[in-house]
Structures are given as C-alpha cells and as structure tokens.
Amino acid sequence: MDSDEEEVEVQRVPLSLRPEWSDVTPVSQNDGPNPVVPIAYKEEFSETMDYFRAVFLADERSIRSLHLTSEVIFLNPGNYTVWQFRRVILEALNADLQDELDFVEQVASDNSKNYQIWHHRRWVAEKLGPDAVSKELMFTKKIFLLDAKNYHAWSHRQWVLQELGGWENELDYCQQLLEDDIFNNSAWNQRYFVVTRSPLLGGLEAMRDSEVRYAVDAIISRPENESPWRYLRGLYKDDTQSWVNDPQVSSVCLKVLNSKSNFVFALSMLLDLLCHGFQPSKEFKDAVDALVPDPESSDSELAKTVCSLLEQVDPMRANYWKWRKRSLPAKTV
Amino acid sequence: MKEDLYLSLQPDTLPSFRHLIGSSEPLSTAGALTPLRSEANSSSDFINGYRMGEELEAEKHVNYILSVEKKKDDFESVVMEHIRINGAYWGLTTLDLLGKIGVVDSEEVVSWILKCQHESGGFGGNIGHDPHVLYTLSAIQILALFDKINVLDIDKVSNYIVGLQNEDGSFSGDMWGEVDTRFSYIAICSLALLHCLDKINVEKAVKYIVSCKNLDGGFGCTPGAESHAGQIFCCVAALAITGSLHQIDKDLLGWWLCERQVKSGGLNGRPEKLPDVCYSWWVLSSLTMIDRVHWIDKEKLVKYILDCQDKEKGGISDRPDDAVDVFHTYFGVAGLSLLEYPGLKAIDPAYALPVDVVNRIFFGR
Numbered sequence A: 001m002d003s004d005e006e007e008v009e010v011q012r013v014p015l016s017l018r019p020e021w022s023d024v025t026p027v028s029q030n031d032g033p034n035p036v037v038p039i040a041y042k043e044e045f046s047e048t049m050d051y052f053r054a055v056f057l058a059d060e061r062s063i064r065s066l067h068l069t070s071e072v073i074f075l076n077p078g079n080y081t082v083w084q085f086r087r088v089i090l091e092a093l094n095a096d097l098q099d100e101l102d103f104v105e106q107v108a109s110d111n112s113k114n115y116q117i118w119h120h121r122r123w124v125a126e127k128l129g130p131d132a133v134s135k136e137l138m139f140t141k142k143i144f145l146l147d148a149k150n151y152h153a154w155s156h157r158q159w160v161l162q163e164l165g166g167w168e169n170e171l172d173y174c175q176q177l178l179e180d181d182i183f184n185n186s187a188w189n190q191r192y193f194v195v196t197r198s199p200l201l202g203g204l205e206a207m208r209d210s211e212v213r214y215a216v217d218a219i220i221s222r223p224e225n226e227s228p229w230r231y232l233r234g235l236y237k238d239d240t241q242s243w244v245n246d247p248q249v250s251s252v253c254l255k256v257l258n259s260k261s262n263f264v265f266a267l268s269m270l271l272d273l274l275c276h277g278f279q280p281s282k283e284f285k286d287a288v289d290a291l292v293p294d295p296e297s298s299d300s301e302l303a304k305t306v307c308s309l310l311e312q313v314d315p316m317r318a319n320y321w322k323w324r325k326r327s328l329p330a331k332t333v
Numbered sequence B: 001m002k003e004d005l006y007l008s009l010q011p012d013t014l015p016s017f018r019h020l021i022g023s024s025e026p027l028s029t030a031g032a033l034t035p036l037r038s039e040a041n042s043s044s045d046f047i048n049g050y051r052m053g054e055e056l057e058a059e060k061h062v063n064y065i066l067s068v069e070k071k072k073d074d075f076e077s078v079v080m081e082h083i084r085i086n087g088a089y090w091g092l093t094t095l096d097l098l099g100k101i102g103v104v105d106s107e108e109v110v111s112w113i114l115k116c117q118h119e120s121g122g123f124g125g126n127i128g129h130d131p132h133v134l135y136t137l138s139a140i141q142i143l144a145l146f147d148k149i150n151v152l153d154i155d156k157v158s159n160y161i162v163g164l165q166n167e168d169g170s171f172s173g174d175m176w177g178e179v180d181t182r183f184s185y186i187a188i189c190s191l192a193l194l195h196c197l198d199k200i201n202v203e204k205a206v207k208y209i210v211s212c213k214n215l216d217g218g219f220g221c222t223p224g225a226e227s228h229a230g231q232i233f234c235c236v237a238a239l240a241i242t243g244s245l246h247q248i249d250k251d252l253l254g255w256w257l258c259e260r261q262v263k264s265g266g267l268n269g270r271p272e273k274l275p276d277v278c279y280s281w282w283v284l285s286s287l288t289m290i291d292r293v294h295w296i297d298k299e300k301l302v303k304y305i306l307d308c309q310d311k312e313k314g315g316i317s318d319r320p321d322d323a324v325d326v327f328h329t330y331f332g333v334a335g336l337s338l339l340e341y342p343g344l345k346a347i348d349p350a351y352a353l354p355v356d357v358v359n360r361i362f363f364g365r
C-alpha cells in the first residue's frame, strides 16, 4: 500500500470540493469517537470512506459510485464490503469486464497477496469464460515474476486451467519456473497437478518414467531440496511396490549417500524403502557405514543404523527419528 | 505488505479463522503447565526448561493490546476498521490467555458485536459491513470468551452458515461463492460452538476436505493446491471437530510439519519460506491435534517466539526486530500456550479458544 500513497496525494481533489458529489452527505463509521489526526493520507481515507458509506447506504448503482469504489480500493484494497458493492454495480451497469480485468491488474501490482483482489478476479473471469484464459494465464505469470510462490495466484491459475482450460503449455511453464528456482515447491506442486490432472498428458502412469528421471536429476543437482524427494515418492502414489522395486529410486539414494554431503533426505527415503521391504545390497550398508562417525554405533540392522544417524545429523527432529527407530517393523534388515 | 499476507493480519486476508479450531471432544492441551524438557538441550542455563533472561513480557503485551484497542485515531486502526471484529478476537483471546480478560468491559463488547450482525444472520467485520463467515466465526468466538453465546439467535446464525455448504460438501465464504478449505473449517467450528453441527452434511464436508490432501500428507485450499501450514490447520481442525482424524496420515503429515522448523528455531509455512511467528500456531496446533508435537525442538521454538517480542512497548512481531501487531501477538502467545509456557492458560488447538471456555461450552464447565 505504501507506494500508492504518493500518487494519491498528488492528484487527489477532496470529494467535498468536487461538484459531482455536492448532493451527497458523507456518513462516518458509527463505532464511537474517531478523532481526526493531522495525517493527510488519513483524512483522505476517512473522507473517501464517508462518501462511500453514503452511496452504499443509498444503494446507488451508478458510474460515479463505481469510480468511487476504485478510489476506495486504491486506498485500501482489503475492504470486503467495497469489493462486494463494486460487483453489484458492475452487474447493474452491465460494465465491460475486460476493462475490469485491467483495473484488477492495476490494483494487484501493489497488492498481490490481497485476498479480495483474487476473489474479484475470479468472479470476473468466470463471467468472461474461455475468453479470459490467455489473459488469466498471462496475469498470473506476471505475478510469479514478482513472487513465484504466491499462493493466491497459484490457486487462481489452477482454477483457470480446470474450469476454463489452457493446459497446452503448462508442463513447459513448470519446467521454466523450476529452471529459475529448483527449490520452488509451488512449481513442483503445479507439476504434480499437471501430470495428474491435465487432460492432454495421459495421467500419472503414462508420465511416470519421464517424471522419475526429471526428479532424479533434480535430486542429484541439489540433494538437500525436499521438494523433488516428495515429488518422487508422489509419482508412485497407490503403487508402493513399484516404488520399492524401481532401481532408479534406490540408486538415487545410494548416489547421494556416496557423495557424503546433504544426505538427510536420502537416508530418510532409504529408511522408508527398508520399512516397505526393500532388500539392500552390501553397497547400501557400506555407504551408510561410511557416514557413521563412530563405528561402535553401527547396528547389524541397517534401518536402525539409519535412524541413529538421522538422529545425529538432524538433531532438531531427534524425537521424530527416535520414534522411527522404535516403530521399525519387525522384519526390516 | 508482509510475507504471507495471505494468512496474516491484513484486512484483506481474512486471517482470523485460521486460528480458530475445534473438536467435539475438546483436544485438551490443558493440564499441568509442565516445563519443557528436551533431551537435546539440557544445559544448566535452563531453569524449568526455560532459558534465563528470556521471558514472556506478559504485562507489556496486555498493555500493548489495550492501547491498540483505544487507538482509533491512527492510520493502522483506520485501515483495520473493516476487520475490527477479527482484531477484537485476536486481542481478547490473547488477554484471556494472559489471565487479563477481566479488564475488558464485556457488556460494551457484546453490544458492539451484536451491532455487527447482518439481517442474513452472518456478521460483518464491523458495524454496517457485509457479512462473511470469517467475521461470523470471530463474533461467535468472542461471545464464547464472555460466556455470552446465548445472546445469539442461534437458528438465524446457523442457518446463514448452513446455507453456504455446496453440493460437493465444500463451503463458500459468502454469497459470492468462493470455495476454500478455510471456509469448511470456519463453518464447522462455528456450528460446533453453536451445537448445530447436525444441520450440515458432515460426511460430505469431510469428504471434500480429504479430497484436498496432497502427496506430502498436507492439505491445500482446494483439491490439488499446494500444502500450506495455514490450510493444514484448517483441515486438521475441521477433521478433529468432526471426529475424523483417522482420515489423516499422521506420521507423514507430522514429518512434513516438523520439517517446517528451521535453524533459528522458528517455523515456516511451506518449504523454503521464511519462519514467522504465526506459523507457531498453525504448525503447532496441527501437530498437537495429531499428537506429534514432541517431534519438533520446543525449546528452540520458545526462544524464537520470545525473541520476536518488543520488550519495551509490548507486542510480538512475525520475525525478530520487525514491527509488532495484534495478529502476531496473538499467535505468539497462543503458540507459547500450546508449548505449555508457564503462567499462560491452555488453548484448545482446534477451537482456538482457551480450554476452559471450550469445556464450558461442551461440558457445561
């Protein structure tokens, strides 16, 4: 909101001095004394709100009311009642909704995390239907340039894809975002969303092979990144057996363990594999033993050794790893 | 605007519900205020589990909250005008947890709350504002704090909420129809507090929430949306209130949640995001409800929250040395309450109200 402040101060003529508002008596918020403070911005804000209350109470669905809601929104885009009244006016005036999208974009440029803006945007897009697709995908893209993890924008984009379409380039777009930042969990989530839900790609099973390779590469480049590890596991949703048996999965664990750095998630996945019946070769035991600082603490059971090691290297979650050790299934090796 | 405004204090952001949770069998965190102990860190500068010199400035926080309530003249309060009811909930609940709600004139608060009610039965963020479930839950919670739920026309309020359930079991936040698991939580929590849960289709409501579960065990705002600690709180709490916690993969979710603790001891809300005091509440309450709170390093988290205090003027901020606000003050104190910090009333992780208030509602005390 900070950056609007100056613009408004420069251009603004008080409503009380504008002829088109001379017939309106402003209404102040009736929640008790509201002492006036010599802050220019605050006065403008109060005055604008007072006029807004007047047209709102009179239910005046006019062009000037629409303009007034714009002013209020620029001063405080969080006011729920103002947005709601704006929709009522837009409907009554049968206003051009493409213009409305431009208005929202202007407001969003400074307030991309404002909940009301997204709510309103969706309302407009829904009315426009498939005509809105390209503009909506472009709009969210712009937001992601500023904040690639904006939760509202992701939610909006997913809604657009599912309700209005536009899936064609979505996997490429995820790719691009992950190239910019491989740690972007929102982009990983979107990738999973596309792979599992796009009507064009054939679903999770059809995509699994290529996606496993993608996740493995991402892990090798940054093994400390929790997102691709979870993504990899998610690719075997409802098919744990394939996950346990796929050599690509165990070998990426082994590779990371052998690199001897950033191996917490590799140990964790190995532990999960062991708990689900994975039979480790000697290479796995050697790789883990090589990480144990004190050979005395190595256990004949690999899973126990892994737990003890995790307890040491991830002390913040020591209780979790202790619990994992206590709850190991009887037949792990 | 701050990081993760989505859930934070902004007016726009409709924060308040997130913190408000419930369960028909109150998940009592109550009981003795046992000091924290962690095997990892038991050096001698800990007394009763707390580091010497790091203390909760309880009295200053009380003064801070009272001063915010009085200050109707500064810019922040003008901008907050339309969510005053959320602000009131944060402030008053904090006062109650600190044992100081008695200093507030309850008559005045209750009569103001009633003036925020709309003819539809829902509540607005202030007098004359449009209704939304967000504000409606805050209104009910505030009345609960003062043992005044009985002043409501229960049918009227509950019918407003019931009318927002959609065919698939989800809830919209208002007549404009936006769907979000936050609204599922708010609706379920509100109706439970009004003893009206049987008025909605609980089975469908649960089914919708479960459809928002992700591969990492967490939940998002709609099916397929990224897991986010705030949404997780809403979903876990709604499942807790409806007796459906078995729908959660507790071990998987518990691990994801405890991975949210970063080196500084604070918690973030998603991977690779900055820690923030408000997540002390969302993550911790979720962990508490699934009985996995011992998986994080509690001492480090206590220290992080205490480091976010303004030790001069009171109040708690999102991160050390940032400006304080009521929203983070509430979450900091509520988080400490879940961590059983001495001298604080216990808070219920699902209803986001003091345990004694919840007990009064469900067990007649």
Ligand SMILES: [Zn+2]
Binding pocket: B004, B008, B276, B277, B278, B279, B318, B328
């Ligand atoms: Zn925060």
